[in-house]
Each structure stands twice: as C-alpha cells, then as structure tokens.
Amino acid sequence: MALEDTPQFVISAAATLAGMHPQTLRQYDRLGLVSPRRTAGRGRRYSLRDVATLREVQRLSQDEGVNLAGIKRILELESEVERLQRQVDYLRAYVEPGRRVFTADRTGDVVAVRRPARATRQVAESGALVLWRPSR
Template structure:
C-alpha cells in the first residue's frame, strides 16, 4: 500500500486468464517475435483473447503456453502438429480433473445425506414396527398353515 492508503497496482493479484498484453508485449515476455505469435494463433496453438476491434490480447496463461510451445519445439523437437495434440490432451486432462473433483464432491454430499437418512430411517422403522405390534388384537388366534402329515384312519371294532 502506498502512503495515501490506496493499493499499489503491484499488490493486486492478476487473473491468470485475463487478456492484458498486446502482441508486442506478449512476444517480449515469451521471448519470441510477434510474427511467431501470429503464426501460432493461425495454427490454433495459442488463441489469445480479442478486443472489439479484433486486436490480440494475451493473458498470463497464454504467455506460459507460448513458452511451453517454444520449449517443446526447440528442446524436445516436437513438431507443431504434435504440440497441438499435446496442448489438446493437457486441456482434456485438466477438464477431466475438474469434473472428477466436481463428481467427488457431489458423491461426498450424497453419502452424507444417505448416512443422515439411514440413521433417521432406522429409528423410523423401529418406531413403525413397535406401533404395528402394539396394534395387534390379542383375541385373534394366529393362523397356521395346514399340516402335510399323513394320518391313517382305523375304524373301531364293534
């Protein structure tokens, strides 16, 4: 903070995805020529945001991606088609990880609700069972299924 109580711009965290940098600044930050950035944009390797007039605006994440493209190309010898595939697969992995986290959280909530419901249900079942037993008429004789036993009949002699 400065003396006036206002925050200095350096104190404000930048959103990694906010399109802030014009192409010349992005090229300098990434250590590349601006024409290379235009080429990567045409090929779909790095797609910066656009202003209403169509100017490119690169985010901090775009700068990181440009550096990664350069590393894969120069240090690893990966061609641009391979780089595009790697970037696409990394994006899919990130999306799947986010979805997994989302589903895991949902499952945790559902399990908590199930535990709560099963505790409530167990006590409700016990209470309902007790109520049914209390409602039995005591003068009713329980029915028993007929026996399958064979009885032989012998007439009385006279």
C-alpha cells in the first residue's frame, strides 16, 4: 500500500487538514464522496489521498459552485479515467510490433498473447476472439 493510501488520520485530524468540520466529513462519508477505512471499532481513518479528495470536494463546491451530486459524479468519472489509463499503460507495456496478438478472454478482458506462432493455438484453445494481429 502506498503511503498516500495508508489510513492514518482520525476524523478530527483529517477535518483540520481539510479545513472542514468533522460533521461535514461524516456527511461526505454517508453520501459516498469520501469513504475512509474503518478500524475494528468502526472509527474512521483517513489517508492523505482522502484528505486531498476532501480538499477537492471543498474546492468544487465553494469555488466552482458544483452541488454534491455533481461532485460525486465528477469523482466517479475521474476514478474511471485513472482506471482506464492504468489499463492503457498496461497494454502499452506489451506492445512490441510483430510480436504480440491481443485477444479478449471469456470475461471480455483484453489480454496479450506473446508469440504469434503459438497465438493461433492459444486463441483456439482459449476460445478468445482476436482483436488485433500485427502484419507479418
């Protein structure tokens, strides 16, 4: 787990760092805007990433005039963009012209098959659909 994702702040400390009242953090948690980790006793523990998100929520609300439903949607879309960027980066790591075949496995995920000579056999055995094959 990265340092910025380590739960380390109790609600009062996180509220101070974000410049908010603790009750605001509780409301945001109920709304699903920022969901901190919980201790065994159900106490909230905020990470540095959570505090940064709280600050962004405050900025969008106060400076941009976005309502909480809009902020929630913005945060969801940003999260989706980050997930897709990680997938693109992962796929780029496997691209070597003339050496890779990309397929979709049974779950619909894109996977790379390393060697074209084996790719035909692997694709046939897995039942995957070839999405792209480099020209020979």
